[in-house]
Structures are given as structure tokens and as C-alpha cells.
Amino acid sequence: MSATSSHRAASSHRVTSYNPADPTDLVVEVPAAGAEGVTAAVARARAAQPGWLASGAAARSAALGKAADAIAGQAEELAELMLREVGKPLSEARGEVARAAAILRYYAQAPFAAGGAVHETAAGAGLLFTRRRPYGVAGLVTPWNFPLAIPVWKLAPALAVGNTAVLKPAPEATALGLRLAELMDLPADVLTVVPGGAEEGGALVGAADIVSFTGSTAVGSAVVRGCAERGVPVQAEMGGVNAAIVLPGADIEQAAAHLAYAIAGYAGQKCTATSRVIAVGDAYQPLREALAKALPAVEGGPVINEAARDRLAGAVSSALADGAVAVTGGQVPDRAGWFIEPTLLESVPQGHPLLGEEFFGPLAVLLPAADLDEAVALANSTRHTLSASVHTTELDVAMAAADRLAAGMVRINAPSSGVDFHLPFGGSGAASYGPREQGQAALDFYTSSRTVSLLPAGTL
Template identity: 40%
Template structure:
């Protein structure tokens, strides 16, 4: 699985410790230079997916019987392997997905921290004891693994996001069949390499590199799969939910967002503009927690727009492998078409771009580059205000009051992350209470997470139990209550 990172190679699925190519081939390109082929992938078919589930099922009993501290040691060593390979992994991630080298390095380091965190979790209590009404009875609970877990992840955080699912699943004794997005296979296999080198037994982690349309239903409905954890778009997630629940699976979904940032008249506008810029344009806006709606009280609307325009102009668009670049391309040709389509629709509906608003030209014209965009003159009914774009686009709207801002912030089917900028602690706490979002941030951007606290959304942004932190145990284990009396 190890590569030099520069030479295009053919990559294939990993089943029971062995490469398992599928029958179809696809070429993947560098989004900054689409003429440059990065990898060829031998896409998994139904037979490969079934073999992966079979391998995970066969490995489940032995991994379940492995002591929790021993499982934790594998995760700790894998974290060390990731740390030792940050430079190589970051370069591969950047060439596959398009985010800047600095962003890729931070993401890889975050993945290592996640593995260490869940390694430590294997030393925590795995149940509770309770007082009994009977003096001769020991009453306690124990946490037990589910079995085989299907992990389905997107391309936008191809090493961090899978790590918080996979590390937790393995820590609590489950085996995994993982279907990553098909356009980030080399990054994917770095996680596998770290775990294999750390001593993970064959079959405990299996990877199927294939299209969801070909293998997704197998991973969701196979009777040997106990649970499904998915991160991706809301429409796909709802389909998975219906199929998995009907098949009796435990289901966890992390879906889309249309995240608002409220800026009240008393806010520190310099700070607000800087934080919103990072949330809207960092990772090229391709994150579910990105700020895409900015709701500004009218007295400071014009000033904040000017500050956001200046912030957008400060981002350096270019080759993501260049250390001077601060924003890379969007990840795929399809995503480029989606973002440009929303920008054209916004223009037709009457919106005005005070920054960006189009595909980059000149030396960047061949890549999938979109300039950081700030839109004004938008209406609350416009598509750029209502729908998730997944690109570097922020729509700025005036609001008449705090109450108007909160109502509009909640006026969405999504409920992942929301933020407010204000010097008024009372208003901030009111927003925390009234916000219909799973994550609320005060005087900070809507993006960015810490790995030791629960992560998840409300409404159409999620379903099931939260991810990360100690909440992860709730999904990846089931509780057994024991009544133990002497003979």
C-alpha cells in the first residue's frame, strides 16, 4: 500500500489484509491541474463488497475478545505512524482533494490525535454499577461491541472524518467495512497502512473503493452488518436511513448544513469578519460547518460587507502545493459545476457579488478554482440562502433585530452549526437557548470542532447518536444489564 506519492499507480480495495481489485477502472486527476492523472482505481463491485463484509464478520470474534487496552495500543501506534508520515500524507491529500498543503497537514495531525484519544478511551470504564434492593445482588451494566460496522465517508475531510468513526469503532471492539469517497483512495490507504503497521489483524478493517450506486446497498442491508455510520449529503443519507432501518440496523447520519452567523450591532466587526471569512472560505468552503449565511443588523451591515470584501480579497488562490496559497480548488469537476451553477442562479435572481462570483481565470483557468465570493442583494427565498452549496460562497443579508436574526437563523431545514457575534452576554445566552443547531458558537466561526466533545446536528443535519468524544461509545456499543447473585 505504500507509495512515493508522485507516480500514478493503480489502487484497489483492501479485504482481509490483501489487495482486492474490482473489474472496472477509473482515472482520478489533480483538481488544481486536471490534465495530471493522480491515480487509477480498480473499482469494487458487489463481489468485493460482499467479500469485505465476510472478512469483517470472520474477524469479529477474535477482535471482540482482544482486551480493550490491547486494542488501544494498536490505535496508539497507528497515531504514531500517522504523525511520522504527515508530510507524505498531506501531499497525497492535497493532490487528490485540492485543499492547501497546510490544511492537509493539520487534518492529518488531527487524525492522529483522534486515534490517540480513542486509544485512551479503551482504558475508561465500559459500564456502571448500581445499588440493588437485594443485599446478595451485584447489579451492573457492561458495554459490548456491535459487530460489523459499515463506515461510509465523503471526500471533503478524507482522513480526519473517517478517523473519528474508525478509531471509535475499533476501540470499542467492532470490525469495519469502510467505503470512502472514490476520489480520495490514496489518502484512504494511508489510514489502512498506519493500522496494519501498528499490528491490526487482517480483516478487522476492510476498505472497498467503489461507487455508492454499485455497492452502497450491500453495505447497508447485508444481514451480517450490525450498524451503519454515514457522513454526506442529506438526500443520500435519508435513503441510507430508510434502507438500513428497514433492515434492522443501528444508524448514525451526519448530513448537510446551511449554517448562519449572526452579527449584532455591538459586535467586534473586525473579529466577526475574520472569523466568518475563515468559516466561509477555509477548505474552499467544502465543509458541512461552513458559514454560508451571514445575518447582519442593519446599522452595521455596510461596514461588515466592506470588511468581508477585504477579507475575501486577502485569500491567495492558487496551486495548493505552494506554501503561499491559502485557498485551493474545489475537489471535482462536478463540484465546480455545482458552485458555478449556484452563482449564475444568484445573478439571475438579482444578487450582486462584491467579491468573487466567478471561476478563476488566467493561470488558474484550467483548474477547478472559484474565487472567494461574497454576495449581497440576496433575498431570503433565494437558492444561495436556502440550499447547501459546498463552495467558497457567503450570502450576506440584513436583519432588523436580534429576534429577526434568530428567526431567520432557524428558518432552514438544516441544524448543524450556528454562530453569533455580540458583546452582550445575555443575547449570546439567549441565542444558545433558542438556536436550532447541534453546535452553537459565540464570537467564533461556525466551523472547527474539538475531538473530545460530541458532534452532530438537528433536523435535516443528522440522525441518531452523536459522534466523537465519549458520545461515540453510545453508538458503537450496546449496553447489557447484569443481575448477579451468588449460588
Template identity: 40%
Template sequence: MAVEQRNYVDGEWIESETGETVSVENPASPDEIVARYQQSNAADAHRAIEAASNAAEEWAATPGPERGAILTETSRILADRKAELTELLVREEGKTRGEAGGEVQRAIDIFSYYGAKTHDLGGTVKSASGPQTTLYTVKEPLGVVGLITPWNYPIAIPAWKLAPALATGNVAVLKPASQAPGVAHAIFEALDEAGLPDGVANVVTGPGSSVGEELVTSEGVDAISFTGSTAVGNTVYEQATEDGKRVQLEMGGKNPTIVADSADVDEAADIVAAGAFGVTGQACTACSRAIVHTDVYDEFVEAVVERAAAIEPGPGLEESDMGPHVSKDELESTLEYIDIAQEEGAALETGGSALDRAGYYVEPTVFADVEPSSRLAQEEVFGPVLAVLEVEDFDDALAVANDVDYGLSASIVTDDHTEANRFIDEIEAGVAKVNAKTTGLELHVPFGGMKASSSETWREQGDEGLEFYTIEKTVYDNY
């Protein structure tokens, strides 16, 4: 029997005012209901905002290392539950066990990292122009922050928003995506067990049109951090900035890997396949375009097709190579883009079909002879679909790579040091990688995009992840 989960508000697990729930199914076996979550409304979100506001002053006054101790203990509790949470993530979102375990470990590491960072929080001391004056800065929390997170990294992204927010003395309300909220709930169970004071962090499940909109528009919320689609993110930005909220957006991507004529083709195929088909292509940093020099184009297409065709999709708990899409809607969206690509004249080299079995599976798909102006080469396809484009030289490759609305992650495979450095200098992306896949991030360095992939305001993770949640005050102490 499926478990019914509640909202966590003001230190208590409570039902929503609607009295309604929404079911989350296992995408590998849609007849299996994993859990039911509250179908909350704006009133529920408002209640959580009020609880956070009431807790804000005391939490902000709590010494940083004391806050850090709670985050560190949260990390330990999550680590103790890693196997359980890995299985829950697989059952709700569809990742393979290895992918899910890696994501849970990332959340564990994030809470540990920011727990330790609380010992280093503070401002700077400067030399004053006059005598008997101490001139320095202090950093203060913003207050109540609203956090809106997607389903594709359902524990890592909530962790990398919550942990720095709490470390810097803010209070928070999280709205996780409805498709896979279970592991986000587990974070709050761990925070509660670790001794987090009531009201400091709250989680409310429900639609973006009610819960999300209340967070974005409420006068009681001081800042919004959003990860999701570009279309929704742009609406969030417009609404949130109307009353002066600080806003952080991370959105879509159309991420390229350039394959130079000097590249080892087998290595390039391994890198591109890992970036394109890992996590079923359901990552904002997934490689969706391979931009390949004409001298190695045919060889590369053959190699990457071989790797795609060897991938066996299946249930994540069965140690399959690739899991299902998270939902029927996501599967249908991917299949629609496959149809569009064929209508546009791209050459289907492998894959292209849904699997004839229970679950939301699609074959890893490779298209060759893709035109740079085509929809397949321009629009985000949130699935395991790779477009291979042929270019004449390195300058052409850079031009094609940059000729999209997005700019999140990009990589190049090359043995030419000059090309590598020019790529770093000239690529229009927030993450640039040399001889590496577009996916995969370190937690202690900034993450964010350019152009339509980001608000281009504040970065996440690392020290930059702390900056978004603080405001600086300059102090002139004339003694």
C-alpha cells in the same frame, strides 16, 4: 506514473472482482493522475463483510487496552508519515498545505485519543434491591459496522469513525469517497503495520450504488455510520433501518453567523471570512450565511468583501490562500448557484467567476441584499460563496437563522452577554459558537446536527462517539 491502489480485505491488498480501476486527478492540475483505485462492486463489498464477520468474535474478546495499543501505534505510524500524507491529501482533494496538514494531524490525534480511551471502557455498578446481588452493566460491540465517508475530509472523517469502532471491539468495512481515497488507504496501511488482526478492518473503493448499497442492505452488517449529502443520507437511513440496523447520519448544513450591532465589525469579518472561504467552502460546517444587524450592515459588507477579494486561489502545494474545488462537477455546481443568486436579484459584491487557469478554481464570492427565502439562502452551496442578509434586530436574526431545513453549526459575533446566551438557548443547531467561526471542532466533545443535518440519533467524537458502537447489557449476579 500513477500508483494503482488495491482494496484491503482480510489483511491482504487485493484487486476488485471487476478488474477495473478509477483514476483520481489532481484538482489543481487535472492532467495529472495521482493514483488509480479499484472500481469495486457489490461482490467485493460482500467479501469484505464476510472477512469482518469472521474476525468479529476474536476481536471483541481482545482486551480493550490491547486494542488500544494498536490504535496508539497506528497514531504513531501516521505521525511519522505526516508530511507525505499531507502532500497526498493536497494532490487528491485540493486543500492548501496548511489545511491538509491540520487534517492529517486530526487523524493522528483521534487514534491517539481513542487508543487511550480503551483503558476506561466499561459499564456501571448499581445498588441492588435485594441481598447478595451484584447489579451492573457491561457494554458490548455491535459486530460488523459499515462506514461510508465523504471526500471533503478524506482522512479525518474515516479516522473518527474507525477509531471508536475498533476501540469498542467492532469490526469494520469502510467505503471512502472515490474522489480522494488515498489518505484513507494510508490509515489501513498503518493499522496493518501496527498489528491489527486480519479481517478486523477492511477498505473497499467503488460507487455508492454498488459498494455502498451492499454495506447498507447486507444482513451481515449490524450498523451504518454515514457522512455525506442529505439526499443520499435519507436513502441510506430508509434502506438500513428496514432490517433494524443502527444508523448514524451526519449530512448537510446551511450554517449562519449572526453579526450583532454590538460586534466589532473587523473581528466579525475575520470570523465570517474564515468560516466561509476556508477549505474552499467545502465543509458541512462552512459559514454560508452572514445575518447582519442593519446598524452595521454596510460596514460589514465592505469589510468582508475586502477580505474575500484579498484571497488568492492557487495550488495547495504552492502555499496559496485557497485551493480548488475537488472536481469539475463541484465547480460547476458552485457556478450554477452563483448564476441562480444573480437571477434572484442578489447583489454580487465580489468574485463570482471561475479562474482562467488549469484547475477547478472559483473566486471567493460575496452576495449582499440576499432574501431569506431565496435559494441562495436556503440551499447548501458547497463552495466559497457567502450570502449576506440584513435584519432589523436580534429576534429577526434568530428567526432568519433558524428558518432553514438544516441545523448543523451556527455562530454569533456579539459583545452582548444576554444575546449570546439567548443564541445558545434558541439556535436550532447541533454546534453553537460565540465569537468564533462555524468551522473547527474539538475531538473530545460530541459533534452532530439537528433537523435535516442529522438523523438526530447518535453523535460522533468524544465519549458519545463510543456510544454508537456499543450496546449495553444489564447483569443481575445473585451470589
């Protein structure tokens, strides 16, 4: 790791974040919280939680609505900071800020939702009912690629139902995490941001009452094990190796536009990005030609750091050396920052890591399939089945594919990289662990169900 790349990680003393388009531009430098600081933050959040819950539905709803207004009111500032800190193109950054505000407004209604159900007793007088109650302190470990949307879609439902939250953002998104907490302006210790890296993340997983993690498979697996040992609820989103299936008769130009964005939008740094394009039968050649034109036109920005750029370039070089062919891209441009061209490869040999691992960059492999059966088998050939897209004009074919794909999210005639924040989010296999995020599923995750039996005094 180079000196510049190492600066992006949190040390035991300082956290630094640099602009990936201009690695000499230091965005923020702050003290790392350290394990003791995280433990203290969790203790303060735990002390504040009963008061936050007791403040009532109206107060929690108003606080989340006010936070949404504050974020919307600073939309351009936040978008420009996102462009600078994590390299997200300004149009996508503006969209993410708007989504963060919308998520907060959505969950601002949740405190008023029914928190349980009333049931008849099996026999005799009395009352049976269930109540959903918060766990206490939610520990949230979030990545840099959606530095506002992912923290917000975790903390908003957690806070809405009465938990307090401690957020550990990725070091590369430290400035955005701190600014988010400032703008939300919640009561003391209801939301705390702890800057740091692995040390702080481990301490939070070891102290919180419920944990939500988004990041790599290796770290997510360790988070799951740590929570299982403590007996605390956990959800872990760990990325995907996502497929797009294009069938004969599909609108090839539209499919190519969708796929180009899904491959190279924000330099492919989305867990739902398309990394394998499966062309069925006669769709292969026209799709190949259309993607060769569409991909170079995507302005996705830089990848997050030098190590990521070098890993992608190395994967391309390795595949080419093994006989793969570059349909387009694959070069590292001669410019400042951590850029690599949007890349599409074909004839990648079986067993190459590009076919089964997440590389998190503007890089995809084009694969042929004889029919839908073979296409679905290829799409399901990885354990990281998070998202998939199917491109066809035939409804019955679309529904058949949706029923048979293992991915947790299937999008028809749309990019694989879209997410509807009010619906469940998650994959299967090694892509996800635990309950789904977003929508009602998130409210269920951040609460436990309790059954109460209320019988008349003196009942035997």
C-alpha cells in the same frame, strides 16, 4: 457530466481519482470492490471481530497508539497527498493529519474506560450490572472533504470498543483511504478499505452490523431507510446551511476574518462552513466593507470537480439574474483546475435556492436583520441546522442567541467551521440523524448496553 468529471466516480470495474487543481493528473486507479467484494470483506471482518475483542484493552489501546505514531511519522507525505488528491491547502492538510493522529491517541485510552455499572438488587442477594458490548462490524461510509479526520473519528471509537470496521471512502479520496489503512497496520481484517461508489456503499449498508455515514442529504436519507429496514443502528451526518450572526458592537475586523475563513477556507467545502451571514442593525455596512476586503484574500484552493464548479457558477448567475448583487467574487478564473472566486452576494431574493440549500463552495449570502429576534429567526429558517456562529462583545446576548439557535453546534466569536473532536458533533433537523459523533457519544454509539442479573443458585 463531462468525461473528466465522470472519471471521478467509481464504475463497476475501476475507481479513479484526479487532482482537482490539475484534472489531467491521475492520482490513483484501482479496481472497485463491487458488491460481492464488500460482502466478502464484511464476512472476513465478522470472523475477525471476536479475536479483536478478546485481544483485550491493552492490545487495542496499543494498536491505536501505534497507528497514531505512524500517521504522525508520515505527516508531510499525507498532507501532500491530500493537497494533490482533494485540493486541500497544505496548511489545512497538515492540520488535518495532526488531528487524525490526535483522535487516535484520544481513543487509545477508551479501551480502559468503564464498560458498565453495578447496581443494587431490588430485594435479596445477587448482583445487577450493565455492560456495553460491540455490535460486530462497523460499516463506515465517508466523504472526500476530510479524507483522514472523518474516517478516523469513525473507525477509532469503533475499534477501541471491540468492533472491526469496513471503510468505504468517497471515490475522490481513494488514495488517502488506502494509505490510511496501510499506515494503521492492524491485524488482518480488523480494518478493510473497499474502494468504490454507490454500489459498494449500498452493499456495505446492507451488510454491516452498525453504520456511520457522512455525505449528502439524499444519500444519507437512503442509508437511514436501509438501516431501519434491517434494524441496525445508524448515524448519518448530512451537511448544513449554516448561519453567522454579527451584532452591533462586535469587533467587525475580527468577525470578518473569522467569516472569510468560514466561507472560503478549503473553498467552502465543509459541512460547517458559513453560507449565510446575518448582520444585525448598524453592523451591516461595516461588515459588508470588511468582508469585501477579507474574502478575496482567502486562498481556499479548487472545488472538488467540474460539476461542483459549474453548479456554483450557475447558482451565482441565477441569483444575479434575479436581482442579487455581488459584493465580491462570483467569477470563474481563467486557469487550470476547478476554481471559483470566494463570493459574497446580497439582495438575494426570497425563495432562491442559495437561502436554503447547501451548495458546498466558497459562496455566502449577506442578509440584514433588524434585531436579534429576526436574526435568530433567519438562522433557524432552514432544516439543515448544523453549526452557527455569533459575533458580539456582550455575554448576555451571546448566551441568549446560543439558547435560541437550533444548530447542534454554536460558536461564539469563532468561525462556524471549527470542530472539537472530543465533544459531540451533529446538527438538528435534516442535518443529522441518529446519535452524535465524537467523544463519549461515539463510544456509546458503537456499543449496546446489556443488563445482567446474577442471582445465587437456587434462588426462586
